[in-house]
Amino acid sequence: MTHSVASGKSIRFLYIASIVLLCAWVLGPLYLLAVNALSSPDTINQFPMNLIPEFDLESLIFFANFYGMLDALINSITVALFTMCFSICLGAPAGYALARFDFVGKELFRVIILMTRAFPLPLLALPLAVFFIETGLDDTAFGLSLVHTTLALPFAILITFSLFSGVPRELEEAAWTLGCNRFAAFRFVILPLILPGITASAIFAFVISWNEVFASAVLTIQNRTLTAFLLQNLDTAPLHLKFAGGFILVVPAIVFIFAVRKYLFAMWGISNR
């Protein structure tokens, strides 16, 4: 008996130790990036490194003043906002249709949505580069956001589909019997219920666009996004510029993942079916 208690205890210890270790594995590298981004350029190039940041903003100020960087940051945000709007405006109606109606072609539509996930989507930027030059969309935030929407739209459709499926039809039907038309029932009954979920999927679309590198690098020349700009300057940029850039890329992503954490599983779990 004492033996099994002891082994139970050691298993428990092992379990907690591995959880702590795995948390350190995820957070450690992020911490080291923060240490570097919050230290002065001199300290970063000094050796050996210190594990405590000196909370010096010189690197970040250098980053902000680096020629073209602020424009790239603004471009990134613009593209991400466009992507967010497009994927929700296009995706939410489709999600609603998939959740509420049975119609011919529904399966085909779902298969195409799932198919987009099984393709290296950024590659589609290659033929679009030509198409964009012909239509004058090349090197614009609008054009790039269309490509990013292709990445984000399937997620938007799938998550809104699961959101609408979670709202009982009876609620809508009750609103109709009380004199609401279809639109009013949607606006006053359904929308308030799913608004948090819609926000989460909008945020997710923002993050997808914000993080995307390949299509951004192929489709922009003057109006680089932050990722494309950093990529282009990887060879020549000093270390502190790279680290400050990485830091600026990471911070909003961490905040956003925190905001959507409840919906992550709805987003990915649904692909099983």
Added chain:
Amino acid sequence: MWNQAKKLPYLLIAPSAAFLMIFFLYPFASVITQAFEHSSTDGYSLTNFQEVFSHWKFSISLENTLLLTAAVVPIQLALALLMATMVNSMRKGRDLILYIWTIPLGISDLAAGIIWLVIFEQTGFLNSLMLNLGLIERPVALLTYQNPMMIFVAIALAEIWRATAIMLVILVAGIGLIPREYYEAASVFRASKWQQFIRITLPLLKPSLQTALILRVILAFEVFAVVAALGGTLFPVLMGETYIYQFDLLNSGAAAAIALVILGLSIAFTLIVLRILKVPKGVTM
């Protein structure tokens, strides 16, 4: 009223369907034609492929991409399975731990490359650690062409760090769908935790394993920015070559040809996974 509006569902999906036609199906078709078109010949030819395949960098980048995938994905699968089962048996702090473990999901591959550069660059933390341990006397350059193994390890670590979370999320969602009763029944028959994992979790997790593997491997074939940040030109991969052809050499035919190679690899692998992890019809939950 649900059945009255026959046209409504079509009106609702029309915008997104049209969008996907223009920005998914059309470019998908034209990347294929682009790969077979060459300015020197009329009609379709294999000139682009010959050009790409005969370049010395092609076989290296193909090899690098495949090796990296083979090294990274099995570790990620094992790690994600371990983390998912741990999360599943957690009572306290589940949400916090899960949030921490899924943070990399929101991090750009470029940022992940830069994060690991912090550790591996010459005046970075790995050198500092080795100095403090007395292993070296002055900082050594780790990511150089004399050190291809170190570049590979750095890229592999960055990939494992960044992209395990995506598998974790899919697997956690899948494990959540397995009825608790199965485990209770297994406990009644004194099945050990390990037996429960092998006999219940793994077989019932097949659909999620399928999704997770397909998604992850396709992303692994697309590896690009992590490599650019850590290896630069020292570790050529397929996606990087595509970028060079398209953007630096302005040879979109050759870029499309490599794109088709990546696409072909992705489709071939998807079919293999679907075949190996075959889910019988009607068993999905």
